[in-house]
Amino acid sequence: MAAIEFLDRNVSREFDGLHAGNSDSELLQLEALNSDPQIIFKPEEIIQPGWYHVALAMEMGGDAHPQVFFDFGSGFDEAFSTRLKRSKGSLFSAAFKLPSPAFLVRLDPTENRGAFKISSFRLRELSAPELAMMLARQALSIMRRDPRGFIRRLPAYLNALRGPAFLQFRDNAHVKGGGDYPTWIARHDFDAERDMGEVAAAVESLDVKPLISVVMPVYDTPADLLDQAIASVAAQIYPNWELCIADDCSTAPHVRPLLEDWQRRDERIKLVFREENGHISRATNSAFALASGEWIALLDHDDLLRPHALAEVAFEIARHPAAELIYSDEDKLDAKGNRYDPFFKPDFSRELFRSQNYLNHLTVHRAENIRAVGGWRPGFEGSQDYDLSLRVFEGIDAANIRHIPKVLYHWRAVDGSTAVSRDGKDYAHGAGMRALQEHVARVKLPAAVEEAPETPFYRLRFAVPEPQPLVSLIIPTRDRVELLKGCVESILEKTTYSNYEIVIVDNGSVEQSTLAYFKELKSRKNIRVLAYRKKFNYSAINNFAVGKAKGEIVGLINNDIEVISPDWLTEMVSWAAQPDVGCVGAKLYYANDTIQHAGVILGIGGVAGHSHKYFPRDHPGYFSRLKVIQNLSAITGACLIVRKKIFEAVEGLNAKDLAVAFNDVDFCLKVHEAGYRNVWTPYAELYHLESISRGAEDNPEKIARFISEATFMKNSWHSELKYDPFYSQNLSRFKEDFSMKE
Secondary structure: OOOEEOOOOOOEEEEEOEEEEEEOOOOEEEEEOOOOOEEEEEOOOOEOOEEEEEEEEEEEOOOOOOEEEEEOOOOEEEEEEEEOEEEEOOEEEEEEEEOOOEOEEEEEOOOOOEEEEEEEEEEEEOOHHHHHHHHHHHHHHHHHHOHHHHHHHHHHHHHHOOOHHHOOOOOOOOEOOOOOHHHHHHHHOOOHHHHHHHHHHHHHOOOOOOOEEEEEEEOOOOHHHHHHHHHHHHOOOOOOEEEEEEEOOOOOOOHHHHHHHHHHHOOOEEEEEOOOOOHHHHHHHHHHOOOOOOEEEEOOOOOEEOOOHHHHHHHHHHHOOOOOEEEEEEEEEOOOOOEEEEEOOOOOOHHHHOOOOOOOOOEEEEHHHHHHHOOOOOOOOOOHHHHHHHHHHOOOOHHHEEEEEEEEEEEEOOOOOOOOOHHHHHHHHHHHHHHHHHHHHHOOOOEEEEEOOOOOOEEEEEOOOOOOOOEEEEEEEOOOHHHHHHHHHHHHHHOOOOOEEEEEEEOOOOOHHHHHHHHHHOOOOOEEEEEOOOOOOHHHHHHHHHHHOOOOEEEEEOOOEEEOOOOHHHHHHHHHOOOOEEEEEEEEEOOOOEEEEOOEEEOHHHOEEEOOOOOEOOOOOEOOOOOOOEEOOEOOOOEEEEEHHHHHHOOOOOOOOOOOOOHHHHHHHHHHHOOOEEEEEEEEEEEEOOOOOOOOOOOHHHHHHHHHHHHHHHHHOHHHHHOOOOOOOOEOOOOOOOOEOO
C-alpha cells in the first residue's frame, strides 16, 4: 500500500471546522474555528488490516491532542481511533493495529480553537522488525509491574495479540459517545419543523399543566448570550412557565436594560436586582424567592433550553405523578453555536451520583423539596446544585428520581466554563467534595470521601465491618494446573484482606500435575479442595460449593483470574457488606492490559455485553465511567462477591437452564429483582484470561447449548434486555464501546 501523505496529490482532502490559509509545498496553515476540526483523507487504495505507524508534524500554540479515526465502511467511530502522543517538539506519533480494511482516514488535529501549521502527515505499515520491537516494549512495560505473573500469562498475552485489543482509544476526559453526532441528531433528535406540531398537540391534551418556574441567576453575562438564554425560555412549546431572574449586582451596563426589555415583552418574566453581589448560591435563592411554580427548572445565564424541554418535563410529570426530581441528557455548544459532546446518561444510579454530579443539566426539582432543605447554601459555589441535589435526595424515594433520555439542554462551552474543562473551576471540585462529605455524615454512612484517581470526581471508601466477615472464594477447575496455580498463588501472595478461605471445586481433573497440586494445597489451613464428579455445569458447581462454604460472604472466582490490586477483596467486601447491596463486581483486564470486563450492559448483541471491552487499562471511559463506582444491572461471574444469604435467597445460579452462559447475568437480575443494588468498582483490579480452560463455543453441541441459553434469557428477561436502566437507549446495542446508536 502506498503511504498516505498529507501533501500527496492522490489524496482528497475535506475540511470540517477549519479555515485553510496560504500553503506551499511544505506547509499548510490552518485555523480551527471550533473545538472539533477535522481533515478527511481518501487514499487511492483501501488500507488493509495490519500494524501501522502514524506520524504528524504540527505546530500549534498551547496543548494539542491530535487523533486519527478510521472508517471501515460504516462511518467514523470513536472506538476505532488512536491518539497521537507528542514524541518531541512538534512531532506526534502512534503505533496501532488496524483490524479491518479502512476506506477513509480522518485527522482531528486539535481540540482547541486557533491557528496551527501542519508540515506532514504520514501513515505507513510497520515492518516485521519494527513490530517486534514495539511489542517487546509493550510486554516489558507490563512485565515490570509483575515479572513472575507476566511470564505465567505469556501464552494468554500472545493470544490477545490476535484480537483488536491493540487498537488505541482516545485518552481525554471521556469518550464522546463515538459515531457521528450530526447524523444522530438528524435521525433521532427533536426537529422543530417536523415535531413542533405533534409536541404542541400533546401539550394541549395534558389534563394538568403544572407551572414550571425556570430559575436563573445572572451576573455580567455577555449581552448576546444572555439574550439567547432568555429567548430559549420564551420559545418553549409548553406555555405554563415563568422565568425568575436574579441579577447579582452586575457591573456590566447592558444587563439591566436587557432584562427589563424582556420583562416588558413577556409578563411571565420576573426580575429582582440584588443590591450587593452575593455569588451564585445567594443569587439563585433570590431568583427562587420569586418562584410560584410547583416545579423548579435550573438554567445557567449563558446556556440554552431546547424548545421542547419544558414540554418533555410536563409529559414526564404526567406519566409519573409521584416524581420528585427530573433530569435529562445534555450536550455542549461551541463558540460558533455548533452542538457536540452529547452526554447520554443512565437512569438514576445512586453510586454513580455519589461519584459525580451526572444529573447536571437539565435538572428540575419540586419546589417544596428545595424549601424543605433551605435552598442553595453559600460556600458551595461551583457545586451548589450538587449540594442541593444531595440534600434533596436524602429525603425522597430514589424511585421517584426520573430521567428523560433526550437532549433538552445546551451547555455553553465558553472560556473558564467547566463545559470546556473541569480544570476551569478547581473550586467547584473542592466544593463538591465537601458537599459529598457532609452528605455522608448526615446519612451516617461508614465511608470516607476521597478523590477518584485520575478524574475530577469522587470515591466512597467504605469501612469493612469488624470483625472481618469470612469470605469463601469458590474456584471451579478442571486440570490446566498452570492457570489454577496463577490464580491461587496470586490470591495468597497479594491479597491484604486476611479472613478468607479458598474453596477449589475439582470437576474431574485427571492430570497428575493437577492432582499433585491438590495434594500440596491440603497443607494450607485456609484452602479446601472439593470433588464435583458430575458433568460440567458451571451453575451447579458453584451452587454445590456455596452450600459447603463457611463464609457469610461468597466469591465466585474463575480459575483464570489473577490478582492485581492487593486490596481488591477489601474493596469488594466493603461494598458487599452494605445492607442494600447485592452483587459486587471488579475491573478485569486481558493479559495485554486492555479491558475485558467493566460491568455488563443488557441487550448488547441480543442478551448482554461487556462495558468498554478492549479499552486500554488507563482509559477513563465514557464520561469517566471506567474510573468511578456505579450501579449496574449485572456483572460477570468470573469475579463476583455477594453475601451468602442473598445467594441462597434467590436460589443461586440457574443450573437447569443456564449451565454455562448467562447464568451470572440471570443471577444478578434476580438479585436486583429482590431489591438489592448491584455495584461495580474500578478499585478492585484483576486479570481475566477469558475462559481459556473451557475453550471456545466452536462445535455443534456447544453452539446448540449457547443458542438455547440465549433463548432462555430472552424469554425470561425480555423487558430487562430491551432497556438497561444503567445504559442509554441512545447508545449502541451492537457495540460494547458506548458509541451512539445508528
